[in-house]
Amino acid sequence: MKGQEVNTTMNAGKSSKLGRCLRTSAVPYRILFEKIPISVCWVSLSGRILYSNPTMLKLTGYSDTEINRMTAKKLLRDEGGLPQLFDGVALEAPDGHADGKLVHKDGTFTLVSLTGSRVVLNGGEAILLTAVDQTPSSKVAAHLETIEHTLEQKEQALRHMSIALEELVEQIQVGRSMLKEDIATNIRDFVLPIVEKLRLTSAPAEMIDLLERTLQEITSRFSIRLSQSAPSLSPRESEITQMIHCGLITKQIAKMLSISYETVEKHRRNIRRKVGITGKKINLASFLSAGQ
Numbered sequence: 477m478k479g480q481e482v483n484t485t486m487n488a489g490k491s492s493k494l495g496r497c498l499r500t501s502a503v504p505y506r507i508l509f510e511k512i513p514i515s516v517c518w519v520s521l522s523g524r525i526l527y528s529n530p531t532m533l534k535l536t537g538y539s540d541t542e543i544n545r546m547t548a549k550k551l552l553r554d555e556g557g558l559p560q561l562f563d564g565v566a567l568e569a570p571d572g573h574a575d576g577k578l579v580h581k582d583g584t585f586t587l588v589s590l591t592g593s594r595v596v597l598n599g600g601e602a603i604l605l606t607a608v609d610q611t612p613s614s615k616v617a618a619h620l621e622t623i624e625h626t627l628e629q630k631e632q633a634l635r636h637m638s639i640a641l642e643e644l645v646e647q648i649q650v651g652r653s654m655l656k657e658d659i660a661t662n663i664r665d666f667v668l669p670i671v672e673k674l675r676l677t678s679a680p681a682e683m684i685d686l687l688e689r690t691l692q693e694i695t696s697r698f699s700i701r702l703s704q705s706a707p708s709l710s711p712r713e714s715e716i717t718q719m720i721h722c723g724l725i726t727k728q729i730a731k732m733l734s735i736s737y738e739t740v741e742k743h744r745r746n747i748r749r750k751v752g753i754t755g756k757k758i759n760l761a762s763f764l765s766a767g768q
Contacts, residue, residue, distance in 0.1 A: 509529050510529055510530060512529065512531065513531055514531060514606055514607075514608060515528075515529070515531045515532035515535045515536075515578070515588070515606065515607040515608075515609070516528070516529045516531065516532060516604065516605070516606050516607075517529065517532050517543070517548075517605050518602050518603070518604060518605075519548045519592075519602065519603040519604075519605050520602055520603070521594075521601055521602065521603065523547040523548050523549055524546075524547055524548075525543055525544055525546050525547065525548055525551065526544070526602065527544070528540065528543050528544075532607070535578065535580075535586060535607070535609070536551065536578060536579070536580055536581060537580045537581035537582060538581050542581070548603075548605060550579075551578065551579055552576050552577065552578060552579065552590070553576060553577040553578075553579055553585060572591070572592045573589070573590065573591050573592075574590045575587070575588070575589055575590065575610070576588060576590055578607050586609055586610075586611055587609075587610040587611055588607040588608060588609055588610055589607070589608045589610050590605065590606070590607055590608075591605070591606045591608075592604070592605050593606075665711060665714045665715070665718075666690055666714065666715065666718045667687070667690055669711070669715050670683065670686060670687050670690060670715075671687070673732070673733075674687070682724070682728060682731075682732060683732055686719060686722055686724065686732070689722040689723075690718060690722065708750055709747065709750055712743060713743055713746055713747050713750070715733075716729055716733075716740065716743045716744070716747065717747055717764065719732070720744070720747075720760055720761050720764055721761070721764040721765060723761070726740045726741060726744065744760060747760065748760055751763065
């Protein structure tokens with residue numbers, strides 16, 4: 477037990493002596509300066525670089541001899557608050573901070589966060605300059621900015637899609653209204669005249685067949701296309717056009733309408749002219765059936 481107590485006392489004495497040595501020797505501080513994974517250099521109040529640690533040399537690509545011939549302002553690209561950082565620390569402030577660009581030997585640069593601290597050394601003063609690499613945080617910021625930009629683009633695209641859908645819905649509603657109007661027009665122009673004639677006649681079979689076919693056609697695209705392509709047709713011409721489209725010949729049309737054969741032929745010529753096939757070897761019935 478006594479031997480262990482003696483060893484413990486001796487170890488404590490050695491630790492105390494080592495502690496005093498570390499506190500009074502410059503060696504620990506030199507080791508810290510050399511090994512610290514942060515770019516550090518001593519700079520005179522005039523701005524000349526006095527001494528740089530290996531991390532600073534590795535980051536900039538300069539040798540110790542090369543960097544000692546430079547000034548801090550040359551090593552750091554003159555932007556933002558860099559002049560204020562050095563001038564302020566040198567003249568009045570005990571320390572200062574700024575963001576800047578550390579210039580490499582090859583002309584490239586690294587974004588850094590700078591801290592300058594004025595320190596008394598052996599009766600003189602110097603600036604301890606530290607540069608912390610901000611590249612990782614810059615990459616994160618750039619990535620976040622890219623994500624934000626992408627989200628803005630997607631939001632804008634969604635807004636455009638929403639507007640397009642609203643316009644499409646509006647067009648569909650307009651189309652429905654126009655379809656209703658077209659159907660009403662077709663019924664008025666094609667069906668009601670036939671119904672009226674049924675009331676005034678003994679309703680021949682041909683008339684009933686025509687009414688049936690007309691009602692079947694009323695929901696087709698024919699009547700709508702015809703109204704759009706030949707809007708100048710008179711009510712009588714529209715009526716005869718529908719009969720031709722349903723397969724009736726001139727003689728049948730004349731009998732059903734109680735008009736002469738020649739009158740029907742005249743209407744047929746007018747219809748051909750208005751639909752744009754005058755002088756062409758195109759059968760009117762075939763033309764109408766094709767829905768052109």
